[in-house]
Amino acid sequence: MSLKKKLGLGVASAALGLSLIGGGTFAYFSDTEVTNNTFAAGTLDLSVNPTTIVDVSNLKPGDVVVREFNLVNGGSLDISKIDLKTVTSVDDANNDNTDNFAKHIKVLFLENGDKTGWNFIEGWDYNDVISETTLYDLQAMTPDAVENLNSFWTKWLGIxxxxxxxxxxxxxxMYVAFEFVDNNQDQNQFQGDTLNLEWxxxxxxxxxxxx
Structure with missing residues (x-):
């Protein structure tokens, strides 16, 4: 085979190869956009003001302690409910207790003033989250401090x-009242004792x- 024919076959083969390679491609338009997305979690930030609700000394049977405090939502999310858990402990000054001091401290009421409504028939309908129970018994309860407890009729009749x-x-x-109950019996075992309340x-x- 002459050199001229060999060169001609080589060029033809190269052209065929290029056509096979380029045969599967095509031209097209394109446009790309990039989005930047975020998922930012909200915050629950509950605080109690003041942080110490009760700090009282020299209690005697029959004394009543009334205090007020605020539950504050400083976060970015709404709160559906606020559970209240009670824990008590007693420092027995004379190691002579035969009864639990917490059974003698009664919560007369824990009222949520912002949830209190007005009944046009009976007047104020107080929203007592806790009513008439001892601190001892309250340890078995978990009331919702921000629940509106007003009845259907109160809501229908007024604000x-x-x-x-x-x-x-x-x-x-919030408003709370505690009473050191005078049971008209000997309560000398509690003299000098300290009841610690954790809410x-x-x-x-x-x-x-x-x-």
Whole structure:
């Protein structure tokens, strides 16, 4: 085969190869956009003001202690409920207790003033989260401190106070009264004793929703 023919076959083969390679491609327009997305979680931030609700000394049977405090939602999310957990302990000064001091301290009421409503027939309908129970018995309960307890009729007849829960940036004013119950019996075993009360308020979020 002559050199000319060999060169011609080589060029033809190269052209065929290029056509096979380029045969599967085509030209097209394109446009690309990039989105930047974030998922930022909200915050639950419950505080109690003041942090010490009761600090009283020299109690005697028959004494009543009344205090007020605020539950504050400083977070960005609404709170659906606030559970109240009670824990007590007693420092027995003379090691002579035969009864529990917490059974002799009664919570007369824990009222949520912001949830209190007005009944046009009976007047104020107080929203007592806790009513007439001892600190000892309260340890077995977990009341919701921001629940609106007003009845249907109170809501129908008048102003029922704020809805249950605690909105972001909002606060509820609470009133509480404790009584050292005088049972008309010998309570000398409690002289010099100290009752320690720990109240833990636990906030819960509202239900998830479509965003």
């Amino acid at each position: 029922e106070g704020e809805e249950s829960g605690l909105g972001a940036g909002d606060s509820d004013q 833990t308020f636990t906030a819960h979020q509202t239900e998830g929703e479509l965003k």
